[in-house]
Amino acid sequence: MISESYQPMICPVCGDFYFSELQEDDDITCIQCSRCGWQYDIKQACDPDLKDGRNAQSVNEYKKWFQSMIEANPDYDFSDEHYPPEEPHPCPVCGRHTFRTRDSFDICPVCGWTDDGLMEDEPQRWAGTSNDMCLDDYRRRYQKSENS
Ligand SMILES: [Zn+2]
Ligand SMILES: [Zn+2]
Numbered sequence: 262m263i264s265e266s267y268q269p270m271i272c273p274v275c276g277d278f279y280f281s282e283l284q285e286d287d288d289i290t291c292i293q294c295s296r297c298g299w300q301y302d303i304k305q306a307c308d309p310d311l312k313d314g315r316n317a318q319s320v321n322e323y324k325k326w327f328q329s330m331i332e333a334n335p336d337y338d339f340s341d342e343h344y345p346p347e348e349p350h351p352c353p354v355c356g357r358h359t360f361r362t363r364d365s366f367d368i369c370p371v372c373g374w375t376d377d378g379l380m381e382d383e384p385q386r387w388a389g390t391s392n393d394m395c396l397d398d399y400r401r402r403y404q405k406s407e408n409s
Contacts, residue, residue: 266303267292273306274299274323290315297327298339353381353396354403366391372403 267289272278275297283289292301302314309320316323330337350363355372364378377391384396392399 267301268303270306272297272299273309273320274327295340296338297323297330299323350376352376353384354399372399374399 267280267283269282270280272280272294275294278294278296280292280294280301283292289301293299294301299320300315302316305311305314305316305320309324312319312322318326327337347362350360350365352358352360352369352372352374354374355369357371358369360367360369360376363376363381365376367376368374369376374396375391377387380387380391380396384400386395388395388398394402
């Protein structure tokens with residue numbers, strides 16, 4: 262049974278997710294924004310200060326929370342938090358190899374760089390840890406060897 266209180270709309274919290282037309286077998290009590298995790302509640306959507314619907318927080322409170330998450334991490338995605346994806350990560354030195362994920366500590370077969378997220382964040386430091394040179398020096402050496 263499709264509830265009459267459902268209507269397609271943009272997620273009122275993140276504005277990024279579209280609650281589309283319900284399918285026959287959709288259960289309205291399970292519908293949730295995959296970007297911010299807001300649970301579909303038409304009453305709360307209509308009254309952004311209404312608390313204790315399917316979401317304990319009102320839409321306005323939820324928005325504030327979501328904003329703070331976005332500020333801390335612009336790519337914040339509710340479903341990612343629950344299913345951390347393995348994002349392919351191109352080698353920061355040669356760009357010709359792709360590690361299966363950032364900070365994998367795998368070794369690039371092209372240039373020999375060990376994939377270390379910390380060294381990548383601070384390219385002038387950490388020589389002698391995962392790699393014998395810092396990222397900047399490593400890049401310079403790689404570029405020289407490319408040009409020779
Ligand atoms: Zn949302
Ligand atoms: Zn490489």
